[in-house]
Amino acid sequence: MKLIAITGGIGAGKSTVSRGLAARGAYVIDADVTARVVLDPATPTGRRVLADIAQALGPHVLQADGSLNRARVAELIFHDEAVRQQYNGIVHPAILSATAAAIDACRESHALVVHEIPLLTADSPALPWRYDLIVTVEADAGERRRRLQRHRGLSAEDAAARVAVQGDEERRIAIADIIVRTDGTLTETDRRVAELWRRLSE
Structure with missing residues (x-):
């Protein structure tokens, strides 16, 4: 199995x-989907994390x-760094555990696994798995702001x-x-994805 990281900032694509x-x-293992599962109040893990x-x-x-x-959590964590760190300290360990299990489950059944993980940087803590390749998706900050307003209905300030x-x-x-620019x-983005797929398939 080849494990590929797809990272990038919000609104980058x-x-x-x-x-x-x-x-x-x-x-594809989507970190956002994994986070929603981890925060599902119908599961024991979700109830524990939500209580914390x-x-x-x-x-x-x-x-x-x-x-x-x-929406309320977003208002807090995107305007207060201390609160954001506190929230991440609760949620991230649970997401890491669930992700590691999902990756292990793919090892015998999938040749190419993509882990969509936001904000993977040189300063990120060590992960309990190793990527064969890291791809970052990047776009101009102004374009990212416009996308968030257009597609997610955010105000210019948010x-x-x-x-x-x-x-x-x-x-x-x-x-x-x-690096994939979007x-x-x-x-144009689809053409770059096709080029990326050819490279990953080599």
């Missing part, structure tokens, strides 16, 4: 690149049904705050084997 690779035959979050950030970050109020928090482009590029049209 990681999911677009991952979907393009999946359409060509890759198996509520204890740290306050009960108002949970919905009436016990699920995470994502979009700017989220892009600013994830501004480690140089530190992502420092560990990347391949500043252009979707057609």
Whole structure:
């Protein structure tokens, strides 16, 4: 099995690149999907993690049904670095454990596995697995802000705050084997994904 990391900042186009690779035959492990599973109040793990979050950030970050109020959490963590670090310290270990299990489950059944993981940089802590190749997806900060406003309905202020928090482009590029730019049209991005697929398939 070949394990590929797809990283990049918010709004850069990681999911677009991952979907393009999946359409060509890759198996994708999406960190956002893994996070949603880890935070599912219907599971013992989810209930434990959600209880820890509520204890740290306050009960108002949970919905009436016990699920995470994502909008409220986003308001907190994208405007307060200390709160963001506290939240990540609770959620990230659970995501790492679930991801490691998902990667192990793929070893005998998939030749090419893509792990879509945001914000993998030269400063990231060591992971319990090794990537064969790291790809960072990058786009101009202004374009990323526009995408967040256009596709996610964020205000200009919120979009700017989220892009600013994830501004480690140089530190992502420092560990990347391949850089995929997505500043252009979707057609241009798909052409770059096709080139990436050829390289990964060699």
